[in-house]
Amino acid sequence: MFDNSFPTAAVQAPQYTAKIMQEFTVILISTILVNNFVLAQFLGLCPFMGVSNKLETAIGMASATTFVLTLAAISSYLVNTWILMPLGLTYLKTIAFILVIAVVVQFTKMFIEKTSPLLYRVLGVFLPLITTNCAVLGVALQNTAKSRSFMESGLYGFGAALGFSLVLILFSAMRERLTVADIPMPFQGAAIGMITAGLAALAFMGFAGLV
Amino acid sequence: MALLRTTSPHLHGPQTTQHVMQQLLLATVPGLIALSWHFGWGSLINIVIASCTALACEATIVSLRKRPAWFYLRDCSALVTAVLIGLALPPLAPWWVVVVATTFAIVIAKHLYGGMGYNPFNPAMVGYVVVLVSFPVEMTTWPVAQSMLPDGLSTPGLWESIQVVFQFSGSAVDSYSSAYHSIDAYTAATPLDSFKHNNGLLAEQFYDQDAWFVGGRWAGAGWEWVNLGFLTGGCYLLYQRIFTWHAPVAMLSALSIMAWLNFDGGSSVSNGSASMHLLSGATMLGAFFIVTDPVTSAVSHTGRLIYGALIGVLIFVIRAWGNYPDAVAFAVLLMNFAAPFIDYYTLPRTYGHEKYGLGKKASTSQQSLDKD
Numbered sequence: 001m002f003d004n005s006f007p008t009a010a011v012q013a014p015q016y017t018a019k020i021m022q023e024f025t026v027i028l029i030s031t032i033l034v035n036n037f038v039l040a041q042f043l044g045l046c047p048f049m050g051v052s053n054k055l056e057t058a059i060g061m062a063s064a065t066t067f068v069l070t071l072a073a074i075s076s077y078l079v080n081t082w083i084l085m086p087l088g089l090t091y092l093k094t095i096a097f098i099l100v101i102a103v104v105v106q107f108t109k110m111f112i113e114k115t116s117p118l119l120y121r122v123l124g125v126f127l128p129l130i131t132t133n134c135a136v137l138g139v140a141l142q143n144t145a146k147s148r149s150f151m152e153s154g155l156y157g158f159g160a161a162l163g164f165s166l167v168l169i170l171f172s173a174m175r176e177r178l179t180v181a182d183i184p185m186p187f188q189g190a191a192i193g194m195i196t197a198g199l200a201a202l203a204f205m206g207f208a209g210l211v
Numbered sequence: 212m213a214l215l216r217t218t219s220p221h222l223h224g225p226q227t228t229q230h231v232m233q234q235l236l237l238a239t240v241p242g243l244i245a246l247s248w249h250f251g252w253g254s255l256i257n258i259v260i261a262s263c264t265a266l267a268c269e270a271t272i273v274s275l276r277k278r279p280a281w282f283y284l285r286d287c288s289a290l291v292t293a294v295l296i297g298l299a300l301p302p303l304a305p306w307w308v309v310v311v312a313t314t315f316a317i318v319i320a321k322h323l324y325g326g327m328g329y330n331p332f333n334p335a336m337v338g339y340v341v342v343l344v345s346f347p348v349e350m351t352t353w354p355v356a357q358s359m360l361p362d363g364l365s366t367p368g369l370w371e372s373i374q375v376v377f378q379f380s381g382s383a384v385d386s387y388s389s390a391y392h393s394i395d396a397y398t399a400a401t402p403l404d405s406f407k408h409n410n411g412l413l414a415e416q417f418y419d420q421d422a423w424f425v426g427g428r429w430a431g432a433g434w435e436w437v438n439l440g441f442l443t444g445g446c447y448l449l450y451q452r453i454f455t456w457h458a459p460v461a462m463l464s465a466l467s468i469m470a471w472l473n474f475d476g477g478s479s480v481s482n483g484s485a486s487m488h489l490l491s492g493a494t495m496l497g498a499f500f501i502v503t504d505p506v507t508s509a510v511s512h513t514g515r516l517i518y519g520a521l522i523g524v525l526i527f528v529i530r531a532w533g534n535y536p537d538a539v540a541f542a543v544l545l546m547n548f549a550a551p552f553i554d555y556y557t558l559p560r561t562y563g564h565e566k567y568g569l570g571k572k573a574s575t576s577q578q579s580l581d582k583d
Contacts, residue, residue: 173554181325207533207541
């Protein structure tokens with residue numbers, strides 16, 4: 001009657017774990033390299049240009065953004081699934097997510113202020129500005145649009161943040177070098193920064209097809 | 212007795228920029244000969260077009276900035292960029308592809324950053340990637356090697372090649388040129404490309420069937436000789452001490468190790484043996500003429516080892532799992548982007564100071580010196 005080859009849970013578990021791990025690796029590679037939020041989707045350009053003048057500030061900003069993005073992705077998933085969807089209020093999700101992100105940023109600000117006053121002073125005005133980082137809202141909206149699961153949403157946010165951090169840190173090291181270059185007058189400052197970002201985006205096109 | 216006082220540095224290297232660039236141009240000759248031998252006049256025509264464009268762009272930009280043009284043209288750096296672009300582009304590519312690549316390389320990748328010595332990205336590779344992304348058809352049409360042509364056909368002569376490159380519109384030429392672009396006998400995907408799309412054949416079967424590998428065992432007819440040519444040129448440059456061994460050796464070893472680790476003995480999903488990866492595509496051209504660029508690579512020896520090794524890894528990753536069959540240009544640009552960051556963390560120790568560690572300020576090493 002019963003097919004004896006039906007896999008029991010004990011047999012299934014390792015395969016299932018391997019499949020999950022593979023899926024998660026694909027999400028990470030996709031968000032960090034192939035669909036990098038800054039260089040492939042052009043989200044989060046304001047902090048990318050604004051906080052990339054010094055490497056140390058960029059590292060601080062990158063870690064703060066990583067923290068906020070992951071947390072915001074998770075909490076916006078929770079808000080969407082447990083509050084907006086049961087109440088039929090999904091048309092309010094943009095506003096709701098902005099509120100969630102602002103709360104997370106405020107929390108991060110208080111956290112950094114208490115744990116690392118130096119970093120708090122270095123980041124200064126940029127810390128509240130994470131609220132306006134379009135990558136944060138972008139991740140939350142993409143997660144709901146593609147109806148990703150809880151783990152996927154969190155991982156997607158984390159991967160996006162890692163991709164943002166990677167590019168921001170490398171870019172800031174390069175910009176430190178550009179400050180001493182003999183750049184023609186009209187291209188100094190933000191202009192050459194944009195051109196460099198463009199060339200970096202060109203380089204990142206090489207990752208196409210990896211996942 | 213009055214002693215002549217001069218400021219440091221007191222030791223001068225005999226190598227001027229001009230000398231280095233001329234040596235580099237000289238070292239491309241074996242590879243260029245191999246390319247021309249196997250694929251016809253195309254590469255030479257590419258180089259001539261690219262050189263004229265590069266010199267014109269350089270002169271225009273420098274005079275726009277009101278600098279002495281001859282001083283900048285004399286150092287041959289624009290010529291080197293042009294020659295590298297000419298070697299990298301497919302022989303018999305339409306002339307406008309070469310012009311676009313060279314103009315982009317010289318004007319945007321080099322002179323917007325202030326000219327030689329300031330460009331963070333390798334100009335030749337930027338030019339190459341721009342046309343690769345913009346004109347994929349023209350860039351993936353590669354002429355077949357002389358030895359692969361069926362009887363009665365030979366690689367186009369000089370005049371025919373010029374007609375194809377400039378797309379002259381004479382009736383006889385038109386038919387020739389359309390025949391040239393449509394007949395599979397003259398053009399093919401490169402060995403790396405055809406190996407990647409091997410239609411589920413075992414590597415051995417593929418080697419026996421594919422025209423590239425019938426003519427050449429390791430990496431495709433002609434290609435292995437082109438790469439050996441660039442290897443010869445690279446060894447000459449090493450002997451002349453134009454660059455240090457670190458970056459090219461690190462890149463080639465990383466590429467071999469990656470290929471060796473991922474080679475499964477030749478199944479249908481095999482990623483290719485190490486010998487194929489080393490001798491095909493732009494590997495040797497990249498290793499000795501692109502990765503060694505002193506401006507865009509990392510500076511210290513440790514930095515160059517890391518820089519070269521990561522380029523090797525990226526080349527393999529993109530070749531094996533990405534969309535593009537060859538990856539030297541992308542890998543180099545990606546690592547150019549990372550080079551300042553590598554430099555930041557591989558600062559060599561200054562003589563008389565302790566090693567500058569992470570998070571350690573210069574003043575702390577000064578204090579410990581005072582204690583001693």
